Structures are given as structure tokens and as C-alpha cells.
Amino acid sequence: MARQVLQGIPVSTGVALGKAFFLNRGRSRNIPRHNIPDRDVSSEIQRVEQAFAQALAELEDIQLRVPAELLEHARIIDSHIMMLQDPKLLESSKDYIQRMHLNAEWGLEKAVADIEAVFHSIEDSYIRERIQDVRLVAGRVQQHLLGESGNNLHSITTRIILLAHDLSPADTVELEVGKIMAFATVTGGKTSHTGILARAMQIPAIVGVADLEETIRDGEVIIIDGLQGRIIIDPDEEELAGFTDLKYQFEQYQAGINRSSHLPAETIDGYRVKVFANIELLEEVSSVLGNGGEGVGLYRTEYSYLNRVKLPDEEQLLEEYQDLASIMFPGKVVLRTLDVGADKFMHHFGGLDEANPALGLRGVRFCLHHADLFRVQLRAILRASLHENISLMFPMVSGLGELRQIKAVFNSVQMELKKQGLKYNPEMPVGMMIELPSAMITADILATEVDFFSIGTNDLIQYSLGIDRTNSYVSYLYQPLHPALVRMIKYVVDAGHRAGIEVSICGEMAADPYCIPVLMGMHVDCLSMNPQAMPVIKHIVRQATMEECKTLLKEVLASKTVGRNNKLVKDSIFRRHPNELMFYSSLLDEGY
Structure with a gap:
């Protein structure tokens, strides 16, 4: 039996077996603190x-x-x-x-x-x-x-599993890629750069591993289980044999779905759904293209504002959006305007005394409150729209009045550019996210005002069920297949289609294998997700039939409890797609 098992957050799938190598273990970070004369x-x-x-x-x-x-x-x-x-x-x-x-x-x-x-x-x-x-x-x-020396990567002579307190982008430049079998770090979350790099390199990675440095010895044999987010330390022969077999099975399966990842997501009976990616960094585009993504369904523009102390200007934003559109062309790129709250810009605008920031000045409310900031971003997006594959999307719209306020600012910016002789695409599609119950209930009205809907299921679920999924006391209530949620989503899809506009899903439900048949049965037009999830989701779609999906949806809509719905979809998925659940369920359930 293994000496110990550590748990972390899986950010790149796969299994690796090898010897541990620590990057700069023992480097002092005891910051001297004293007053000076x-x-x-x-x-x-x-x-x-x-x-x-x-x-x-x-x-x-x-x-x-x-x-x-x-x-x-x-x-x-x-x-x-x-x-x-x-x-x-x-x-x-x-x-x-x-x-x-x-x-x-x-x-x-x-x-x-x-x-x-x-x-x-x-x-x-x-x-x-x-x-x-x-x-x-x-x-x-x-x-x-502190007068510390650089990293110790030069001492790597064989293939190793790289462990570190953290792994900076600059550290990775000195990596000999062929010698790294997997990553594990103490710090980091689901969107850390370690995960982005590991997915690009197609090697397993786990982050957020407490006691990593204290528990594992340099040179010790370990197993990185990127499927379940575990590190098995000093495994016995039986464990080594079992994980060696699992590694082989996963690599064979992965190679198979990767070979077909560029095929369209089309059911056996000919229904096709677009598969797009949710990203926030330009360096993720390679993963989008490599995993068969047809476009970017959600580009989170917030990072451009939060990786620097000084706010970006119009030219900096324009360059970023043009680069993204150019790399992805002719694939569609949906730029979501700033989806932030006042709490994120306190050092620029001063703090607000908000008892509940989640229900306060955030999303389009923040942009309307800080119109100058909003106009700069809109000018950059409009000017970048000359690439003709860019669409614009507004987040957290509560209703028609708010939507028309936003569109008035947008129209004003268009007129401003026109007067200055600056070109833009006047036909750029403009859409909105459905993530508030008020927007869902009035979807039939809102659908006549925009070119597309994107349902943000993460917030829609939280606001509708009144729960914070990061709160351990109530996270069990975060149920995507709650009867109310299924009916809400279907209502929005139907309202959008009656108005002749496309409807996409860009929340975690889009990458959840349990939800795919239900969403397909609703005839959603697009699924937008983390790039790594795309091959397996496309594979699931290609093995399904719309007849089965519609039958399952009908059963789910007739069900009265979330427990019954979960059983219905799990039975269906286990029957049709056992491999996907074996290799991906933990990662996909976490939103990847």
C-alpha cells in the first residue's frame, strides 16, 4: 500500500508514474521585516x-x-x-x-x-x-x-514529475519539455497557468496540493492521477500495475477521441451543434484549436484589466481583440464586456460599502455606472469588429430597460467612431447573457432586441436556487438538473428560437456529460466550455441520436424531483457512454 495519498485539484487529465523532482525546494521566503533609520x-x-x-x-x-x-x-x-x-x-x-x-x-x-x-x-x-x-x-x-539564485531546472537529467510551490510562466521557458511527465503544485486553482501549460503539453497536472513539500522526498516514486486529482506516494507493486494499466487505457482512449476531435459534433441522425470554448487568455487559443473548437463562445475580457495596476487604454484592448480574432478566423469570437464588480476596481474608483457585492454594482451595472471605462472597451471592440468574426455580448442584464440603456451607450459609441472617421462593422452581432431569473422570465421580450442569447448556467443556478456553490453548507443544493432549472432553460431556448435567434449554453452544464442529452433534446445551437472538455463532449454528441435525447428530455420535464432527474440521465449516460464517465467524470463535474 502507498505510503500516503495527497489530494489536489485536477487541471489536466492523465496518469503519470515517475520520480519526484522539486523546483527550488528549500528556497528561503522568510521575508526580513524591520524598521530602518x-x-x-x-x-x-x-x-x-x-x-x-x-x-x-x-x-x-x-x-x-x-x-x-x-x-x-x-x-x-x-x-x-x-x-x-x-x-x-x-x-x-x-x-x-x-x-x-x-x-x-x-x-x-x-x-x-x-x-x-x-x-x-x-x-x-x-x-x-x-x-x-x-x-x-x-x-x-x-x-x-534577497540575493537568491535562479531555478534548479538545469540539474534535470532524466524524465521526472515536476513538483513546485508554484510554477511561473518564466520558469516554464527553461523546461526541457520532453523530460517533464507531469506537474503538481501547492498553489493554484482551476484556471492557473500551470493547468493551461499542462493542457497545452498534454500532460497530467494537479494544483492546490497541501503538504506537497513537507510530504514528498526528492527522487521518491509517485503517481500523478490527473483523473481524480490524487498523488500516490511510494506505491506498492499492485498499485503500480493498476495505474500502469489505467494510464495505457486512458492514453488509448484519449488518442481515439483526439483523432476525431476535429469532426463536427453531429448526432447519428444528423443534428449538429456547435462546440465553442470559454477562455480568458490568448495563450489558450492553441488549446481551442488543438481540441477541435469551432470558435470562442465566451472570451472573458476582465483579465486584461486585472493583470495590471494601470487600466488598459483603447489601443491596448484593440490590439488584444484583433490578435484573438485574427488567430481564430474564420471561427467566431464572442467578446463579453466587463463582468466585474466595484470590489475589483477599488484602487481605481474607490471602495463601495456593499453588504452583498454579488447583488450589487457588478456586470453591466458597473459599466453603466462607470460609462467612460465602458465606452473605451466598446470603442476597442467595435474597431476590432472589422475582422467580421467578432460578436459582442453583455453580461448580467436584468431586463428590457437595462438592455436598452446599454444599447443606447453602444449606439452613442458607434456615432462617435463614425464622426471620427474610424471604421467598424455595423453588422456585428450583439447578444446578451441570460443568467438572472428576471431575464429568463422575460426572454421572449428580450429576444426581439438582440442577435443571440448565451445562457450562463452557473449564475442562473445560483440566483434561481438561492445558493452559493462555494459554501460547503449549501453546495449540495447546486443541482443543474433541478426541475425548475431544466424548465427555465427550455423556456429560454424556445423563446430564442421563436424570435429566430441562436441560443448557446456557456456555463458548466455545457461540459457536463450528464446534462448533454437533456440540452441536445432542447435543440440548443451551441455548447461553449473549457477547451479540454471539447473532444469528449463532441464524442458524446456523435454517439447520440436526437430521438433518444428528446425522449430523455420529455421524461426529465415530467419528473417532479431532482433525484429522479439525476437517475434518469445517469442511467442513460452509463448505458451509452461508460468510457467518458470512467475517465472524465471528476474533471467534467468540476467544470472542465
């Missing part, structure tokens, strides 16, 4: 300025050495360079040194803590996890302040 203030300020300059020069040098196989991930390093070039973090550090007489290391820590306080209040996990970028950048500066 007046006479040392200027020298400490010089130290922190020099450390920022050294970190910047180091990243710029690394940027020039990005290997071809990781080239598309260099944009993360670009964002880290921008953070170092932005004066706000440095100035905040210097202010603490000057005002509170702190040593340089402590001043930097305090400046980072201020930013962390803002990010910790963010409800959206995708955005909240971006604080990791700030920590990585600050960590590189601290490394120079």
Missing part, C-alpha cells in the same frame, strides 16, 4: 528600484528565449513585464519605505498585500486567481532583494 531610507528605495529593474531585465531576456513549443504562452510573460513596467507597484513599495521606514522587502510585501486585499474580495474565481500573477512578479523582485 532615516539615513537608510534612500538606500532602501534604491535597492527596491534596482530589484525591479533586475527582474524586468531578467523577464525580457527570458522572453527572447521562449522555445517554439511554448511560444503561444509567452503572452503571460508579456503581462508580467507590463506589471513591472507599471509604476504603481513600485511606487507603493517606495511609499511604505518612505512613510513607514520599512526595509525594502517588507515595503514590497505591504504593497502586494494591498492588492491581495482587493482580489480576495472578488467572488469570481477566474478573476480572484489572477492575484497569483502579482505574487509571481513580486516573488521575482524579492528574489533579487
Whole structure:
């Protein structure tokens, strides 16, 4: 039996067996904290300025050495360079040194803590996890302040499983890709860069593993189970044999569905559904294309605002949107306007005293409140629309009045561009997300005002059932197949189709194998999901028939309880798709 089993978050599927290698284990991160006399203030300020300059020069040098196989991930390093070039973090550090007489290391820590306080209040996990970028950048500066050497990747001579407290984008540049079998880190969440990199490299990865550094010895044989998010330490012969067999089965299955991932998602009896991706970073596009994605159904534009202290200007946003549209062309790209709350921009606009930010100034409400910020983004999106594969989508619209307010701003921006002689595509499709019960109930009215609907099932479920799925006391109530939710979604799909517009699903239900037959039975037009889920979901669709899906939907609609619905769909899926559930159920149930 294994010496121990550690649990983490699976972010890239697969199984790996090998020896553990720690990146920089034992590197000191005990930040010295002391007050300095007046006479040392200027020298400490010089130290922190020099450390920022050294970190910047180091990243710029690394940027020039990005290997071809990781080239598309260099944009993360670009964002880290921008953070170092932005004066706000440095100035905040210097202010603490000057005002509170702190040593340089402590001043930097305090400046980072201020930013962390803002990010910790963010409800959206995708955005909240971006604080990791700030920590990585600050960590590189601290490394120079503390006089620490670089990483120890040069000592890798054989194929290993790479373990680390964290793995920065810059660290990955020095990886010899052929020698890395899997990743595991202490920090990180579902959207961490470690997961993005691992999925691009098609190797297993687990993040958020507590006690990783304290429990595993360098050179110890371990198993990375990227299907269930486990690390098996010092497995016995029976466990090694079992996981070796599982690894072979998974790789054979994966190779099979990958070979067919570029085929359309079309049922046996000829019904075709589009399969798009939800992404937030340009470097994820390679995964979209590699996994057979037909387009980007949801591009979360928030990251462009939250990976820097200074807000991006119109030209920076334009370049980003043009790059995305160009790479994906002719595939469709749906840009969702800022879906953030006031809590995310406190350092720009000042904090608000909101008892419940989730029900406060967020989404389009925030954009309408800060119209100048909104107009800058709309100008960039409109100018990028000349690529003709761009669509625009508004989040968290509560009803017709709010939608018309947004469209009035949008129309005003169009007129402004026209007067300035700046070109845009006047036929760019404009849609909205259905994620509030009020929008769902009035879907028939809203459908006459937009070109498409995208149902954000994550928020729709939470707002409709009155639960926070991150709250351990009530997370069990987060049930996508609740009779009320199934009826709501069908009502929106039917309302959209009656008005002649497309309806897509862009929440986690789109990547849930249990929900696919039910959604197919409703005749949804598009499923948008994490890129890694696309091959298996397309495979499920190709094995189904619309007749079966419609029959299952009819049974689900007639059911009175969520328990009955779960049994109906699970029986159907187990009967039709046993392999998908064996290899993917834990990962897909987590939203991938």
C-alpha cells in the first residue's frame, strides 16, 4: 500500500508514474521585516528600484528565449513585464519605505498585500486567481532583494514529475519539455497557468496540493492521477500495475477521441451543434484549436484589466481583440464586456460599502455606472469588429430597460467612431447573457432586441436556487438538473428560437456529460466550455441520436424531483457512454 495519498485539484487529465523532482525546494521566503533609520531610507528605495529593474531585465531576456513549443504562452510573460513596467507597484513599495521606514522587502510585501486585499474580495474565481500573477512578479523582485539564485531546472537529467510551490510562466521557458511527465503544485486553482501549460503539453497536472513539500522526498516514486486529482506516494507493486494499466487505457482512449476531435459534433441522425470554448487568455487559443473548437463562445475580457495596476487604454484592448480574432478566423469570437464588480476596481474608483457585492454594482451595472471605462472597451471592440468574426455580448442584464440603456451607450459609441472617421462593422452581432431569473422570465421580450442569447448556467443556478456553490453548507443544493432549472432553460431556448435567434449554453452544464442529452433534446445551437472538455463532449454528441435525447428530455420535464432527474440521465449516460464517465467524470463535474 502507498505510503500516503495527497489530494489536489485536477487541471489536466492523465496518469503519470515517475520520480519526484522539486523546483527550488528549500528556497528561503522568510521575508526580513524591520524598521530602518532615516539615513537608510534612500538606500532602501534604491535597492527596491534596482530589484525591479533586475527582474524586468531578467523577464525580457527570458522572453527572447521562449522555445517554439511554448511560444503561444509567452503572452503571460508579456503581462508580467507590463506589471513591472507599471509604476504603481513600485511606487507603493517606495511609499511604505518612505512613510513607514520599512526595509525594502517588507515595503514590497505591504504593497502586494494591498492588492491581495482587493482580489480576495472578488467572488469570481477566474478573476480572484489572477492575484497569483502579482505574487509571481513580486516573488521575482524579492528574489533579487534577497540575493537568491535562479531555478534548479538545469540539474534535470532524466524524465521526472515536476513538483513546485508554484510554477511561473518564466520558469516554464527553461523546461526541457520532453523530460517533464507531469506537474503538481501547492498553489493554484482551476484556471492557473500551470493547468493551461499542462493542457497545452498534454500532460497530467494537479494544483492546490497541501503538504506537497513537507510530504514528498526528492527522487521518491509517485503517481500523478490527473483523473481524480490524487498523488500516490511510494506505491506498492499492485498499485503500480493498476495505474500502469489505467494510464495505457486512458492514453488509448484519449488518442481515439483526439483523432476525431476535429469532426463536427453531429448526432447519428444528423443534428449538429456547435462546440465553442470559454477562455480568458490568448495563450489558450492553441488549446481551442488543438481540441477541435469551432470558435470562442465566451472570451472573458476582465483579465486584461486585472493583470495590471494601470487600466488598459483603447489601443491596448484593440490590439488584444484583433490578435484573438485574427488567430481564430474564420471561427467566431464572442467578446463579453466587463463582468466585474466595484470590489475589483477599488484602487481605481474607490471602495463601495456593499453588504452583498454579488447583488450589487457588478456586470453591466458597473459599466453603466462607470460609462467612460465602458465606452473605451466598446470603442476597442467595435474597431476590432472589422475582422467580421467578432460578436459582442453583455453580461448580467436584468431586463428590457437595462438592455436598452446599454444599447443606447453602444449606439452613442458607434456615432462617435463614425464622426471620427474610424471604421467598424455595423453588422456585428450583439447578444446578451441570460443568467438572472428576471431575464429568463422575460426572454421572449428580450429576444426581439438582440442577435443571440448565451445562457450562463452557473449564475442562473445560483440566483434561481438561492445558493452559493462555494459554501460547503449549501453546495449540495447546486443541482443543474433541478426541475425548475431544466424548465427555465427550455423556456429560454424556445423563446430564442421563436424570435429566430441562436441560443448557446456557456456555463458548466455545457461540459457536463450528464446534462448533454437533456440540452441536445432542447435543440440548443451551441455548447461553449473549457477547451479540454471539447473532444469528449463532441464524442458524446456523435454517439447520440436526437430521438433518444428528446425522449430523455420529455421524461426529465415530467419528473417532479431532482433525484429522479439525476437517475434518469445517469442511467442513460452509463448505458451509452461508460468510457467518458470512467475517465472524465471528476474533471467534467468540476467544470472542465
